[in-house]
Amino acid sequence: xxxxxxxxxxxxxxxxxxxxxxxxxxxxxxxxxxxxxxxxxxxxxxxxxxxxxxxxxxxxxxxxxxxxxxxxxxxxxxxxxxxxxxxxxxxxxxxxxxxxxxxxxxxxxxxxxxxxxxxxxxxxxxxxxxxxxxxxxxxxxxxxxxxxxxxxxxxxxxxxxx
Numbered sequence: 001x002x003x004x005x006x007x008x009x010x011x012x013x014x015x016x017x018x019x020x021x022x023x024x025x026x027x028x029x030x031x032x033x034x035x036x037x038x039x040x041x042x043x044x045x046x047x048x049x050x051x052x053x054x055x056x057x058x059x060x061x062x063x064x065x066x067x068x069x070x071x072x073x074x075x076x077x078x079x080x081x082x083x084x085x086x087x088x089x090x091x092x093x094x095x096x097x098x099x100x101x102x103x104x105x106x107x108x109x110x111x112x113x114x115x116x117x118x119x120x121x122x123x124x125x126x127x128x129x130x131x132x133x134x135x136x137x138x139x140x141x142x143x144x145x146x147x148x149x150x151x152x153x154x155x156x157x158x159x160x161x162x
Contacts, residue, residue: 036133043131046085051139054083054092054124063145066120068096073120089130095123099142119144 058066058077067075073096083090098117105111125138 040131040133043088043128043134044137046088047090047126047128047134047137050083050085050090050092051124051126051137054094055122055139055141058122058141058143063143066096066122066143068094071096073098073117088128090126090128093125093127095125097121 061076065076067073068077068079069075071079075096077094077096079095080091080093083092097120099119099121100106100113100116101118102109104118105113107113107116120143122141122143123138124140125136127136128134
């Protein structure tokens, strides 16, 4: 019998190697995708810890000091700072604005609010220039004096985190 074959041909071996290469290539891609995802989760956890620490620092400031240096409202906080946490270096941008709550009237409205800065809106945004595939995080919170009387004597703060 001339037509019978007892072994595999070169084509069979090439096709088999191609399938094995595709299989191991997929495993390789999945492994490094998971590795990068874990690194990104670690960076986001570190960034979240930095943001919460910044909120606690703001919470412990007197109400009159809650503001950005050279901004409105003026205060003791830097508009942008570099914070190290573990092996990560983050850039934290701070924005603070006075908010006029319409509950007690507005400036020039009826009734006329002569003290329009009822509370302060704080926005903290964090980025990681040295991290791969890091999506910036942000947190927004409000800071209000304990009461209108204590705003002038720098009393305690109430903070809501959104």
